[in-house]
Amino acid sequence: MTDIVQNLSDILVAIHRAEKDGGREPGSVSLIAISKTCGPEMIRPALESGQRVFGENYVQESAGKWPALREEAADVELHLVGPLQSNKVREALRLFDVIHTLDRPSLAAALAKEMPREFDRTGRRPRCLVQVNTGEEPQKGGIMPADADAFVDRCRAEYGLVVEGLMCIPPVDDLPSPHFGLLRMIAERNNLPLLSMGMSADFQAAIQLGATHVRVGTAIFGKRVAKA
Numbered sequence: 573m574t575d576i577v578q579n580l581s582d583i584l585v586a587i588h589r590a591e592k593d594g595g596r597e598p599g600s601v602s603l604i605a606i607s608k609t610c611g612p613e614m615i616r617p618a619l620e621s622g623q624r625v626f627g628e629n630y631v632q633e634s635a636g637k638w639p640a641l642r643e644e645a646a647d648v649e650l651h652l653v654g655p656l657q658s659n660k661v662r663e664a665l666r667l668f669d670v671i672h673t674l675d676r677p678s679l680a681a682a683l684a685k686e687m688p689r690e691f692d693r694t695g696r697r698p699r700c701l702v703q704v705n706t707g708e709e710p711q712k713g714g715i716m717p718a719d720a721d722a723f724v725d726r727c728r729a730e731y732g733l734v735v736e737g738l739m740c741i742p743p744v745d746d747l748p749s750p751h752f753g754l755l756r757m758i759a760e761r762n763n764l765p766l767l768s769m770g771m772s773a774d775f776q777a778a779i780q781l782g783a784t785h786v787r788v789g790t791a792i793f794g795k796r797v798a799k800a
């Protein structure tokens with residue numbers, strides 16, 4: 573049995589140490605506990621130990637488990653870190669507080685269309701991060717690094733979206749640091765304060781390079797069973 577509470581506490585200690593080592597403000601890095609494929613029985617111990625920021629990959633899966641969990645902890649902040657289909661945008665805005673995977677103009681258009689509807693309904697305006705395909709991998713979502721500045725401008729000017737930061741998933745076989753450095757450079761020149769980068773294997777390196785949000789799944793919840 574994975575000791576979720578112990579793992580969470582170990583990760584928080586490691587984050588604080590990395591903040592200190594990197595000369596970062598204490599508390600400047602948010603831990604997003606990535607709970608994809610985890611049932612409520614695994615998420616509840618994390619909630620009980622005080623974790624409030626969670627990330628998920630799938631809209632459908634989240635719709636099945638988070639409304640009930642939110643009844644137990646109303647101040648949960650939920651992040652979507654998986655690809656978003658345009659036809660799921662309305663449901664995603666209803667469920668999530670932050671969307672990390674704004675990665676194409678058609679999705680920007682869909683978000684721009686649904687955002688006012690969600691605001692009228694609930695007064696909420698979920699925040700957006702642009703995903704950058706720093707490794708330029710054909711199978712991976714994200715804007716190419718060379719197109720990122722223009723895309724951020726377009727999201728702001730043409731679609732009226734408030735883009736707050738950038739997200740990347742480095743190629744599995746690469747050293748992650750150059751990707752984190754590239755993402756940070758793109759964020760700086762576009763005045764974007766949030767940097768979502770770093771996972772179980774490399775969150776310390778990401779913090780050294782300026783991550784404000786690290787996305788940690790396996791190191792908290794244990795190895796995931798393959799999704800059917």
Ligand SMILES: *Cc1c(COP(=O)(O)O)cnc(C)c1O
Nearest residue numbers: 606653771772787788789790791
């Ligand atoms: C699953 C996932 C994570 C968590 O990865 P771990 O290696 O389990 O920490 C982080 N970010 C994204 C986008 C993911 O899909």
